[in-house]
Amino acid sequence: MAKALLIIDFQNDFTSGGALEVPGGDEIAGPVKRLAGRLDLVFATRDWHPPDHASFETEGGPWPVHCVQGTHGADFHPAIGEVELDAVVDVGRGREDEGYSGFEKSDLAQILRDGDVDEVYVCGLATDYCVRASAIDACAEGFEVTVVEDAIRGVEVNEGDSERALGEMRQAGARTATSDELLASAEAG
Numbered sequence: 001m002a003k004a005l006l007i008i009d010f011q012n013d014f015t016s017g018g019a020l021e022v023p024g025g026d027e028i029a030g031p032v033k034r035l036a037g038r039l040d041l042v043f044a045t046r047d048w049h050p051p052d053h054a055s056f057e058t059e060g061g062p063w064p065v066h067c068v069q070g071t072h073g074a075d076f077h078p079a080i081g082e083v084e085l086d087a088v089v090d091v092g093r094g095r096e097d098e099g100y101s102g103f104e105k106s107d108l109a110q111i112l113r114d115g116d117v118d119e120v121y122v123c124g125l126a127t128d129y130c131v132r133a134s135a136i137d138a139c140a141e142g143f144e145v146t147v148v149e150d151a152i153r154g155v156e157v158n159e160g161d162s163e164r165a166l167g168e169m170r171q172a173g174a175r176t177a178t179s180d181e182l183l184a185s186a187e188a189g
């Protein structure tokens with residue numbers, strides 16, 4: 001059985017200078033790269049919207065225009081260039097697809113099963129939206145899920161959203177650990 005790192009939406013629009021900048025989003029680069037070098041498989045999701053996506057303020061939605069397919073903002077953060085990806089999964093491709101979860105209308109669950117994955121380590125952006133939804137769905141799909149606490153950051157539309165999201169992920173069956181703890185146990189194992 002294999003261990004997979006699942007990097008959620010580590011894209012320019014969610015990091016410094018992006019349209020929907022997540023505070024401290026760039027800071028996850030270090031732990032993400034370290035873990036990617038140590039796990040069997042590495043998968044990344046992209047928020048990948050059409051220009052008229054229903055979540056955009058211009059369309060009456062809650063968010064500024066972000067991660068429009070094929071734009072610089074939708075590109076991966078430069079740190080991903082140093083990571084070898086086994087597959088990329090795009091979500092939120094349809095106008096009405098919310099796309100918070102990497103599993104929504106995607107082949108992700110099948111890709112993980114095809115890779116003989118039983119353990120999924122979730123990191124990326126943002127804790128209170130796409131990381132939350134992806135981790136909860138990964139639990140529902142039957143994977144053993146660990147959320148990497150120092151490799152996620154939240155939007156925090158309301159203060160405490162990230163803490164609440166972590167609580168919900170644990171409730172769904174995910175465990176949480178820091179990258180140092182994971183790397184130390186990999187060393188021991």
Ligand SMILES: [Zn+2]
Pocket residue numbers: 047049055066067092099
């Ligand atoms: Zn989006």
